[in-house]
Amino acid sequence: MKAVILAAGCAKRMGGEPKPLIKLFGLPIIEHTIRKLKGYEIIVVYHKKEIADYIKEKFPDIKLVYNNQPDKENGWSLYLARDFINDDFILLMADHFYGEKFFNFVRKKETTVFVSKHCSDAVEATKVKVSGNKVVDIGKELKEYDYFDTGLFYCKREIFDFIEKLKEKKEGIKLAEVIKEMAKEGKVSYEVVDDYWIDIDTREELKKAEKLVEKSLIKKTDGIVSRNLNRKISTKITKFLLRYDSITPNLMTFISFLLGIFSSFLFLVKLFIPAGLMTQFCSIIDGCDGEIARIKNMKTRFGAVIDALLDRYADILIVFGMFYAYGIFSTIPLIAFSLALVGCVLPSYVHHMTNIRLSIFGRDVRLFIIMIGGILSYFNIDFLFYTLLFLGIMMNFGVIITTYMGAKVL
Amino acid sequence: MKAVILAAGCAKRMGGEPKPLIKLFGLPIIEHTIRKLKGYEIIVVYHKKEIADYIKEKFPDIKLVYNNQPDKENGWSLYLARDFINDDFILLMADHFYGEKFFNFVRKKETTVFVSKHCSDAVEATKVKVSGNKVVDIGKELKEYDYFDTGLFYCKREIFDFIEKLKEKKEGIKLAEVIKEMAKEGKVSYEVVDDYWIDIDTREELKKAEKLVEKSLIKKTDGIVSRNLNRKISTKITKFLLRYDSITPNLMTFISFLLGIFSSFLFLVKLFIPAGLMTQFCSIIDGCDGEIARIKNMKTRFGAVIDALLDRYADILIVFGMFYAYGIFSTIPLIAFSLALVGCVLPSYVHHMTNIRLSIFGRDVRLFIIMIGGILSYFNIDFLFYTLLFLGIMMNFGVIITTYMGAKVL
Incomplete structure (x- = not known):
């Protein structure tokens, strides 16, 4: 037509x-x-x-x-x-x-x-x-x-x-x-x-219209950190980036992934405060790809898959960086690390299977916890372990809860 | 009607x-x-x-x-x-x-x-x-x-x-x-x-009909190990179990999960040959839930979710058992372990997102490799490490290939 x-x-x-x-x-x-x-x-x-x-x-x-x-x-x-x-x-x-x-x-x-x-x-x-x-x-x-x-x-x-x-x-x-x-x-x-x-x-x-666009970028499924912190910043960045045609959603997905790698690297070299902040920055930038795609009507299923997958890998690298920096590879830390590692993937996995998303177990919350943990570990390195343990237990608990809720609706 | x-x-x-x-x-x-x-x-x-x-x-x-x-x-x-x-x-x-x-x-x-x-x-x-x-x-x-x-x-x-x-x-x-x-x-x-x-x-x-039923249990998506080994045994077990009304698909899902835990335990206590064989047995029994569900017309989406999730956890435990039994927690083994761990989840994750399943990266192949690796590690414990490294690289390679193929169809 x-x-x-x-x-x-x-x-x-x-x-x-x-x-x-x-x-x-x-x-x-x-x-x-x-x-x-x-x-x-x-x-x-x-x-x-x-x-x-x-x-x-x-x-x-x-x-x-x-x-x-x-x-x-x-x-x-x-x-x-x-x-x-x-x-x-x-x-x-x-x-x-x-x-x-x-x-x-x-x-x-x-x-x-x-x-x-x-x-x-x-x-x-x-x-x-x-x-x-x-x-x-x-x-x-x-x-x-x-x-x-x-x-x-x-x-x-x-x-x-x-x-x-x-x-x-x-x-x-x-x-x-x-x-x-x-x-x-x-x-x-x-x-x-x-x-x-x-x-x-x-x-x-014009101002009113701008507010409406900004509001339209907040997804119903946004978690607590995303809604109250990340979106407030990422929409500003998106607004700035929109003027550049060369900045595609997939490019932003990739940049967010690179920030994740960088934050893992900062953990590895034991720059814990920068590492924590970079993790949170990665989390903020993670919102831009979807925002640009939505406003420019460039959403694709493949873009969504790549975004989800690179997010998982970025989280895995960050968790690995934290554990490696901690340096004590005995039984309990190993278990905490393993739980945290699979906790980067499984919540999203059950979400895709059950269509239930509990936003408290989302990536925004996970990376926010890592930021806090990262900063605290500057003062006491044991916080790296505590963070992994907490994340591991919380995320796998989320997996069980989501599956349990799935039992009622599937 | x-x-x-x-x-x-x-x-x-x-x-x-x-x-x-x-x-x-x-x-x-x-x-x-x-x-x-x-x-x-x-x-x-x-x-x-x-x-x-x-x-x-x-x-x-x-x-x-x-x-x-x-x-x-x-x-x-x-x-x-x-x-x-x-x-x-x-x-x-x-x-x-x-x-x-x-x-x-x-x-x-x-x-x-x-x-x-x-x-x-x-x-x-x-x-x-x-x-x-x-x-x-x-x-x-x-x-x-x-x-x-x-x-x-x-x-x-x-x-x-x-x-x-x-x-x-x-x-x-x-x-x-x-x-x-x-x-x-x-x-x-x-x-x-x-x-x-x-x-x-x-x-x-009657015999002809039995053959037809057996054939109908082989899924198009069955991997190479499943098709040529597991199904031949699991269908026999299913045929035997069908007479018991109390044996539901979900019960079999749970039993297969318990076998996975048991195989992880066998690795932990360094009984490598039994551990390897138990892993393969777990893989075989994993087929029975779907077979019973199909013949008894008891397929549910929730059953499929629980099955997928417990399979992931069982594999995670087995991989953890192997790594822990190996006992050398230095950089390269840690990387191999991490790759193998996320390699238990990510192939299925991208499959759910892209709807592309490359059967060579399926669970049947993964557990078969673990069986081989488990048996070999009885003779040389380094095979635990080699197996994790091989699995980790192979499965994550599968994730990348699947995503790449997704780029064409999504």
Whole structure:
């Protein structure tokens, strides 16, 4: 399917750049939408040269349509794309930010307005009045309305016929007017989407959108350390790194692995405080690959496998480094070491088999304990042993608990 | 849905017992069918008291219907069950053995004969002639035919009306005659099933069925040691154990785990040859839980999880036992031990994540190597170290290879 992004009518500026190119969490606002539309043939209608330059360089596959009369409003912008469209299509606004749930499009029988119960600026927003499953009125000035128009539409090609009719009467054609005409003939449905969206008109709205992106990066399965410490830092790093196209999720996976190796090395050479801190840093950076993959829509199953596997190996190396630095290879330390070693792998193993994840036995907690243990061992080397013993018992206990819980649900 | 098993007309005997009770791979022939019908409400029509006694004791939920005139043939037997049936039902013969593929029943519009291209005794078998999707003729004496009747039917309740019509004309009513009458009115379809089935009339056919059961226990994913050694022994043990209802798959999982602990203990006390042999025995017994679960239709996801997890722990203990017995805890042996330890878990871990299983890195191979290494270390204790090093390198190499292959398919 094709998707048309309207980027010509965004006259209002916030600073020097055209609005769609303003950075939202490190990426131009329009790029968030482009990336979520992976798999669609995208057409961008633009007016400002900067937008065309940016698209050409970063997304050469995108079809560019030039609008030399942006004052003729967004309906006219859409009309210019008509020759490239021969079927149903998705229509979006370049200066809006949409949450992920907006992007699950299925084939529909009618032109459909995606609407929301919420909006960031009820004065500026276009309102939608519905009856049954039909849109009956739409416009900024509606006194009575049920929802807000999110600027996202599923369109039948017949929308161009309605634009043509309006074109004969007047110069500027607003999309809302087109939809209104269609609605009069009962040709417009609506769909309520329960996810955030923002029409970014002000600095405040941009900030709000940034907060929403940041929040979307926190996974439900995040452990206590991840949620309260790691994510706060890793999202900042991700935001910074997003501007560099060469920094892929898999590269970050690899860097996090290297940090794990380095932290193992620091334990081996008995630099315990740096080793502990490096372990925690490795844990923080471990969040970036997933965050970048999510925002850039680059998630792959293989990426997830490599990430999981390298995490295991990094932990194994760190645990080995701790034990080797401890240097007393008698029975009890050997047992503690063995428990800790398999405790780096088995919790994730049972998680994959049972689909139960107890976040207290996650990697974030494990590496946090190692950081604490590492720092303490600077003062008393026995803490290396205590940490391994504690980790070993805790993680294998977690394995048993998870399996026991699995008994109830499997 | 209900299922009717006809066990009254099996007049022919093979030895002292009624045919449905003759042991096929440790279980009465009829029990194989009963277990595969898990989830169905089963009705068994019987004549011999032994059959009723056996069903009452083992499967008290099954409805028993007594046929005091077994010489009136199997059509009459079925007719006796009519009062318990108010909808479509499955019909099977108590002295037939059917492969698993026969038991995927979906709702059908017509009475359907499950047919096969193959049969074990073409003279005795009932033949089926078809045209389009309809059965046009059925009977033992057909000269021209397309398939063999497997004695398994999906029946509409109208079959009882046809039996009633035949009942007025004659005494004994064969099922084939009933189907033939229905077929005349175009009321019978057929479905070809590509799996084995045997009407067990002779000792030879019983042996053939046993071979088929044994073959069905070999998994496609079985490794080289499992296929060529372990399965040959474990299936014999399973056949013996099947007669004991108290021996569940989970019990066997636990026994195999105990054998692993015992083998670790034997390594710890430096009884290397017994330790090696016990490891291999543990590996053999590890097959029994799945085999019993498969034949008794007791497979559960939780059983599979517990099995996988206890296997990992058993291997970890064995590897620990070997290393501890070796007794030299310097750098290189420590590395070998660590690699071997995580090599007990990681191959299975990546298998679960990538869905790729390279059987050469399976548990059967791992434990076989430990057996060899254990025996050799009786002659030279360094073989404990060599075995750990070899295992560690091999298994982690397997992890890398599997992940690399995953890159192509994920």
